[in-house]
Amino acid sequence: MRALIIEPSPTYQRILSRMLESYDFDITFVDTATAGFRAMSAHHFQFICVAMYLADLTGIEFCQQVRADDQAKHLPIFIVTSESNPELLSSALAAGATDIIRKDDLPRLEEALHSLIPLGPFRYNISGKALYLEDSLTVAKATDAKLKRLGLSMDHAFSIKQALELLQHNKYDLIMTDIVLQDNETGIDFIQQLRSEPRFLQTPILAVTSLESINRRILALQSGANDYISKPVLDEELFARINNLISANRLVDQLTRERQRLLELATKDHLTGLYNRHFMGEVAKRRFAEARKQELPLSLLVIDIDHFKQVNDQHGHHIGDKVLKRIAEALRQQFAEHDCIARFGGEEFVILLHQQDLAMATDKAYQLCQLLYQLQPEGITTSVSIGVTSLSSAHEEFFDEVFARADKALYQAKQNGRNQVVTV
Structure with a gap:
């Protein structure tokens, strides 16, 4: 089966690609509607996913042009968007979109795919480990055999105590629990205990309940189960629900990592790993407001490496970069979190x-000046000049004013011969 993905964002291309891996799709990626039409003229696709906004057309306009072709009237087309405007979404459906998938709800796309692809364990490509809390060894062995067909290994626990012991030493991609257990224990108790611990907040939990126990199913979901399945368990339903839970959880993990990576790109300096100028300004706004409100001391050091241009000129920029990284690491080690x-x-x-007055900051600057002179990164003797100042308690000041004062002190240190501290 062929899928056409029209998405300009490399990040979402990767996310959609991984989501579709288990469905045996031959995926074609393009980033414009024009390239999409060109791909459609060369291949027959069973599924199209298109972004709402492209460089040449909108997803709505793309749908309209595709639906104008009689042979493509019933082709599934999903528009992926971060938009929430009801009128815009209605226009997309009117243009012929099969469904609208929000970028913060991508697991819904997988749910839609289930209606397009014949059921069968061959289409699942899951790997990992599951824990099953079940007091019947017969049921546990049968479930273990089913999970092996999906590519999952399984640990079995007879009691909550045994399950918790396994959880201490193993990491699981899925936890399954029967609701009715021996010795007056219930799966509800187990689920509630898991969800009370931060490390299990995101672990998918599948509750296994009796068909007639509607109240237990509701209670299981209220207690924190992600989904439930009723006995007698149908293989295909079990496969679909497990696949949904694990795939959705991995997608959330991936999005979390991607969000963290983007956050670091926005806040960190790519060479040294220290915060960048923009983030320092944001932190300073909060710290200055806190210091004024609580009447706390706050100081600022501005540090410049002396004659750094000579390091680059004599040793090359690659050595200069190493010197910067080594000094950045030394700074990181010398200051509190x-x-x-x-x-x-x-x-x-x-x-x-944070919470250091001018005298304390000056002492720290002198220690730092001496330490960095002795550091000799890459075998090169380097020194620094430092300007030191503190937030005034006499009148309200902002970061730019305090920075300008410390920067002026730094300039004075340079004028006085470098490798020294000037306090204002």
């Missing part, structure tokens, strides 16, 4: 010292 260290650009660093 609540102090904010940023590379402001080039060879300049700024440090916001």
